[in-house]
Amino acid sequence: MIKYSINLFHLVLIGLWFAVPIDSDANPTAAQSVEPTLTRVEPNNDMVSGGANVRIIGENFQDGATVTIDGRAASNVIFVSPTELTVEVPAGAAGSVNVVVTNPDGKSGTLTGGFTYIEPPPTLTRVEPSNDVVTGGTTVKIIGANFQDGTTVTIGGRAASNVIFVSSTELTVEVPAGAAGSVNVVVTNPDGKSDTLAGGFTYIEPPAPTLTRVEPSNDVVTGGTTVKIIGANFQDGATVTIGGNAASNVIFVSPTELEVEAPAGVAGSANIVVTNPDGKSVTVAGGFTYTPLRYDVTGDGIVNILDLVRVASQFGETGTGLEGDVDDNGVVNIFDLVVVANHFSQE
Structure with a gap:
């Protein structure tokens, strides 16, 4: 007969075996995941x-x-x-x-x-062109990167107008008026990020106007003819005088052309002066000529009884350069009196 000796240690092991369930499908690494x-x-x-x-x-x-x-x-x-x-x-x-x-x-x-x-902040590389006269108005390109639709632009601290978002690398704007000198250009995206191109734009004083010719360059002393003034650097709002008298109906056609109505003047050559709103001006000495009325024998700007008297005082005279010889046939006669009488009240 075989005898088995069982002590307390063995009993504990046997108890643990039955007390702990064993999952044969358990993953030994599952507890670590x-x-x-x-x-x-x-x-x-x-x-x-x-x-x-x-x-x-x-x-x-x-x-x-x-x-x-x-x-x-x-x-x-x-x-x-x-x-x-x-x-x-x-x-x-x-x-x-x-x-x-x-x-x-x-x-x-x-x-x-x-x-x-x-979003990255905008960056400015250059402005094309990088200058304008102090009156502004030129359309310029602003070149850079990371521009956004809705970006705003200031030049010299003044808001540029007509800002157009062309792409993330280009904007076009209309330059505001400014003071002469170099100024900063600032681009600000809608998210508040901005960049400054220090001294990136220059305002320059506009040059004085120049006057090349007047078409036509003459009028009778009573004025009223519409004439073209051709030159350069004219500004909208320019004024014109002819013989010291202000021309009326001044129209700014372009920086190279003005149209005006000639004022009344005195027979002979007269100076023309064009003055821009910034005060700069140009004078053409003797640039315009006033001619007397053909039948204004006395040269007082109107055909009246005094002219008829002047013709009558030379009645019968012959020769050249006679005031009374209004039809220029070399003799003062009844025909001259009739012509003058027919033009009474002409100014």
């Missing part, structure tokens, strides 16, 4: 174009983990340790977005709003 947790991202922002290398700090990361930022896969994911990954940020849209780490076992963790994409 937990979800990754994300604490922070360093740095936690980048431009919308992406490309920055950032550190993802947390716990339970596994070698082979993948990362998405706002649903876009990050590249160059490097497993540094179970508490750190490094990745290259993908491009994204402006704003706060989620960061998700997914381990090879499929478990994942999310850091809500853990990363922010920001």
Whole structure:
């Protein structure tokens, strides 16, 4: 007969065997597989174009983990340790977005709003053309990068008008009036970001007007003829005098042409003066000629009884240059009296 010796130690082992259930399907590594947790991202922002290398700090990361930022896969994911990954940020849209780490076992963790994409500030390269007269008004191109639709522009601290968003690298604007000298150009995007091109634009004093010719260059002393004044650097609002008398109905056609109505004047050559609103002027000496009325024998600007008397006083005289010989036939006779009488009250 075989005798078995059972002591207290054996009884404890037997009790443990029956007390602890055994799951034959249990995975011995299952208890070690937990979800990754994300604490922070360093740095936690980048431009919308992406490309920055950032550190993802947390716990339970596994070698082979993948990362998405706002649903876009990050590249160059490097497993540094179970508490750190490094990745290259993908491009994204402006704003706060989620960061998700997914381990090879499929478990994942999310850091809500853990990363922010920001719009880059505008940059200014140049202005074309980079100058204008102090009165402004020229349309210029502003060249740079990261412009947004709705951008505003100031030149010398004054708001430019008619700002047109052509592309993210070009704007067109109308130059405001300014003071002579170099001034700053500032572009401000709707998100508040701005850039300044110091001394990027120059205001210059406009040159004085120049006068080339007048068409026609003469009128009778009573005036009234519409004449063209041809030259350069005329400004809207320019004034004109002929023989010291102000021309009326001055029309600014272009910087090279004005139209005016000749004022009354005195027979002979007269000076023409064009004066721009900025005070600069040009004078053409003897640029215009007033001729007497053909039948105004006395030269007082009107045909009346006095002219008839003057003709009658030379009645019967012959020769050249006779005032009374209004028909220029070399003799003062009844025909001259009739012509003058027929033009009474002509001015």
